[in-house]
Amino acid sequence: MTEHIHETAPTQYVEANGIRFAYRRFGKAGSVPIVFNQHFQGTLDHWDPAVTNGLARTREVILFNNAGVASSSGETPSTFQEMGANAIAFIRALGLSEVDILGFSIGGMISQEIAVQAPELVRKLILVGTGLRGADMSTSQSSSIFGRTYEPAEHLWLKVHFTPSEASQAAGLAFLERKLRRQDRDPLVGQQTIDAQLAAIGEYLAYREVDGYLDYLKTIRQPTLVVQGSNDVIIPTYNSFVLQQTLPNAQLILYPDSNHGSFYQYPELFVAEATLFLGS
């Protein structure tokens, strides 16, 4: 049997909820697998191989496209609750009864909904660069950053994931090089997915008007690692402080001079700290 890595793991498919989910699975078998939940507009090919391969040294890594996203079939629903339900159906369709969950950005919001809906399925949670129901987005620059065009288009991610500092931009270019190494690539997401993800974000932020909108976090009792950059211009960093202060069992790590993609700026450090957290 070949030991696959991020760059070589074949795209596989599994059916659940009437959706044909595309996924890739690689790493060290025999442990609790970790299921990655992707950010806005992201596909199987938007993860950093330094992170996925790094974690795959000690556990199985499962990347997947949620319903309607890129090479998965179906429609993307317009709430994170429904996306969470689809993720649960996908995980169960793989025959798994216990997983760790990593969620990045809106993937972190979906991860929280997975934990709320299927607590027995989730051993530990890693939430990177994310927010919460009713997150404070008042200082987010998301609309203006995603609303512009970039040449080459991939440089959007230098703006989203990295700070303007020389060190962070250099880390960004290294990330793009790693990310583009894989040859057979997932298609980009379609407009239906983008519109549905934006609708879901809008619905999630509206929780701020609801009394006790943070209460659901108290029901997420899994050990949780919350990770964010010092200066996240997509989801303001303060939200991770609120997550840590409200979740019953959360560790917070904020990295210096970093933006939305903090764990892509310090992949070795993140992998070491996440491995400590998952192993403890």
Added chain:
Amino acid sequence: MTEHIHETAPTQYVEANGIRFAYRRFGKAGSVPIVFNQHFQGTLDHWDPAVTNGLARTREVILFNNAGVASSSGETPSTFQEMGANAIAFIRALGLSEVDILGFSIGGMISQEIAVQAPELVRKLILVGTGLRGADMSTSQSSSIFGRTYEPAEHLWLKVHFTPSEASQAAGLAFLERKLRRQDRDPLVGQQTIDAQLAAIGEYLAYREVDGYLDYLKTIRQPTLVVQGSNDVIIPTYNSFVLQQTLPNAQLILYPDSNHGSFYQYPELFVAEATLFLGS
């Protein structure tokens, strides 16, 4: 040569600034040593051996009493700036030209003043359960906790360093057991030290009224690891978020269900994370 550990390292003395500083030094020679700066009322014997011995596996650890504290001679000054100057004199008297600095609680404030006054001396900083000039202490329960008596007296530290949860209190009892293992012990601090430390705290908090009171943090360019418990009742946790957001190069770690002594509650995790930080 005997390989000393926390429990066996002899108390040694060195003279500087007219003060005879008591210190203990142990661990793996040849690396940049780490100098520990102690909390309010603390002595050589208030550190957790699980932390000191843990870090000593990969580097030299130096514990010391600042001027006037316990077995060190002299008067305790009434500002953290003067305590920082004394610490610098102590470090230089050992013939050291580069050290890492760990500071806990008011020791973290002294550590910042060391970095401000002698930036060339400090390679990296670890600030645990601490604040900053002008810290927001509005929710601190410090006065009421230190103002009561405990039976046995050592149980003060269960209240200061640990949360009321069963898990945290159990970790607290384990900490006290470790802390009391060493036989030949430092004397307790005298009233002059307590009064001077309280005066220094008052002077430090008064910075809040000064315009630009956070500006000094921008001059501390050393890589810094900021660590605190989720619910610090001595120095409110939010101050560590402000430290991380203001220091130019700081990583923040907040531990779950933990109080002022978070690193004594999770000593293995702290040692692993601090070793990663110091080694990177």
